[in-house]
Amino acid sequence: xxxxxxxxxxxxxxxxxxxxxxxxxxxxxxxxxxxxxxxxxxxxxxxxxxxxxxxxxxxxxxxxxxxx
Numbered sequence: 001x002x003x004x005x006x007x008x009x010x011x012x013x014x015x016x017x018x019x020x021x022x023x024x025x026x027x028x029x030x031x032x033x034x035x036x037x038x039x040x041x042x043x044x045x046x047x048x049x050x051x052x053x054x055x056x057x058x059x060x061x062x063x064x065x066x067x068x
Contacts, residue, residue: 032039
């Protein structure tokens, strides 16, 4: 098979479209791998909310007693 393009340009026995990536599926990334900054902010907020609970006061006082 010969293809003639332009001024006597010939391509003999060529494969056209061998590097076609139309049918390949792209790997989907989840929200956490696409947005690491927002993930760390959300984790920090959740950790802060958990540390605000009242039962931590007892734990903190016990640790302060041990360290005195």
